[in-house]
Amino acid sequence: MEGGNSKRRLVIIGGGVAGGMLAKTMQFHADVVLIDPKEYFEIPWARLRAVVEPAFAERSLINYNEYLTNGRLVTSSAISVTETEVLTKEGHLIPYDYLVIATGHTTSQPRSRKDRLRQFVEENEKIRSSNSILIIGGGPTGVELAGEITVDFPQKKVTLVHGGSRLLQFVGPKASDKALAWLTSKRVEVLHGQSVDLSAISESDKVFRTSAGETIHADCFFDCTGTPLGSSWLRETFLRNSLDMHGRLMVDEHLRVRGKQNIFAVGDITDVKEIKQGFLAQKHAEVAAKNLKLLIGGGAPRGGLKEYKPGPKIAIVSLGRKEGVAHFPYVTLMGCIPGKIKSGDLFVGKTRKQLGLPPGLA
Numbered sequence: 001m002e003g004g005n006s007k008r009r010l011v012i013i014g015g016g017v018a019g020g021m022l023a024k025t026m027q028f029h030a031d032v033v034l035i036d037p038k039e040y041f042e043i044p045w046a047r048l049r050a051v052v053e054p055a056f057a058e059r060s061l062i063n064y065n066e067y068l069t070n071g072r073l074v075t076s077s078a079i080s081v082t083e084t085e086v087l088t089k090e091g092h093l094i095p096y097d098y099l100v101i102a103t104g105h106t107t108s109q110p111r112s113r114k115d116r117l118r119q120f121v122e123e124n125e126k127i128r129s130s131n132s133i134l135i136i137g138g139g140p141t142g143v144e145l146a147g148e149i150t151v152d153f154p155q156k157k158v159t160l161v162h163g164g165s166r167l168l169q170f171v172g173p174k175a176s177d178k179a180l181a182w183l184t185s186k187r188v189e190v191l192h193g194q195s196v197d198l199s200a201i202s203e204s205d206k207v208f209r210t211s212a213g214e215t216i217h218a219d220c221f222f223d224c225t226g227t228p229l230g231s232s233w234l235r236e237t238f239l240r241n242s243l244d245m246h247g248r249l250m251v252d253e254h255l256r257v258r259g260k261q262n263i264f265a266v267g268d269i270t271d272v273k274e275i276k277q278g279f280l281a282q283k284h285a286e287v288a289a290k291n292l293k294l295l296i297g298g299g300a301p302r303g304g305l306k307e308y309k310p311g312p313k314i315a316i317v318s319l320g321r322k323e324g325v326a327h328f329p330y331v332t333l334m335g336c337i338p339g340k341i342k343s344g345d346l347f348v349g350k351t352r353k354q355l356g357l358p359p360g361l362a
């Protein structure tokens, strides 16, 4: 698989933060095919702002063809893979010389950008027409949504139900405490150690019972419990033994799937021992791109590939438009400093620039 031909076939499965960036970087170095069930890339950290301000998504939903000008997009899900080709849900076989798996988390989002924009409008109408809102899940999505709603619609009653003993369990307890104190100061009612059975509720419900037997009255609810890793489709393939017990792909220090010379994995789907964050997924994409260029160009595959070093535990969770809580390795910050870093533009302009696009709309 080494050397020589600059038109090697590179198939990237998953056009999220890592795969989308990698496709952009590699499009003039290989014959790139990007497979994703959506026609657009969505900046994930802008999602909750778009729920309270649908127009915000005009910049954060980017059709792949805006920046993938020299690659081919296959709008479908990968459902199987062999040593030489990928099978899509529509039954197409896509051959590869090099493969990158970047399927992060599964999505049930609409196929077209237009329909995704409409979905944000509908979610916004749901909030506007409700006096009370139940948020299920106290990870970054649930906390950021509670922050957005309570800042933009302070008159609404917000209840957040969280199964764990503290919010934001992916970062340290100080960040959890600060987020809880902030939400409580905004009159958000937070119930810890309780869950709501999602399979037993429907959109029209107004009364919800928690696992602890509490009753919550709310005009609508949002499921913020997260989506599964996008690796279940690999379980029946030759890569099944490359998955760890959590369903993550085990990679070597070059981000190649262990034992495979021409298959890489990047982003949240990997077993790299670090916090799962988009800025690290982007770094994976950078390292994988360098290694793919080396391999495609025939350069020093033995010992010469770039190594990926796990990234630091850094996360910023926005709390409305001006504040946030930030976890850094030695310090946790709360208030307007993390707010200044993230909460205003939510890195949308920055992410667009990384994709070679203007930060704003023309």
Ligand SMILES: Cc1cc2nc3c(=O)[nH]c(=O)nc-3n(C[C@H](O)[C@H](O)[C@H](O)COP(=O)(O)OP(=O)(O)OC[C@H]3O[C@@H](n4cnc5c(N)ncnc54)[C@H](O)[C@@H]3O)c2cc1C
Pocket (backbone or CB within 6 Å): 013, 014, 015, 016, 017, 018, 019, 020, 035, 036, 037, 038, 044, 045, 047, 048, 076, 077, 078, 079, 102, 103, 104, 105, 106, 107, 140, 141, 144, 230, 233, 266, 267, 268, 269, 276, 277, 278, 279, 280, 281, 316, 342
């Ligand atoms: C609310 C929220 C806020 C966040 N804030 C930040 C932040 O401020 N900073 C930060 O660094 N990180 C943040 N993150 C984390 C960040 O979004 C993730 O770490 C990042 O999205 C991981 O990128 P990825 O490319 O690995 O996966 P994803 O972005 O999940 O992309 C996976 C892609 O694969 C596609 N896919 C899945 N299955 C298949 C299949 N079978 N076939 C084809 N395609 C498939 C999906 O459609 C999707 O496009 C936040 C996350 C959330 C939810």
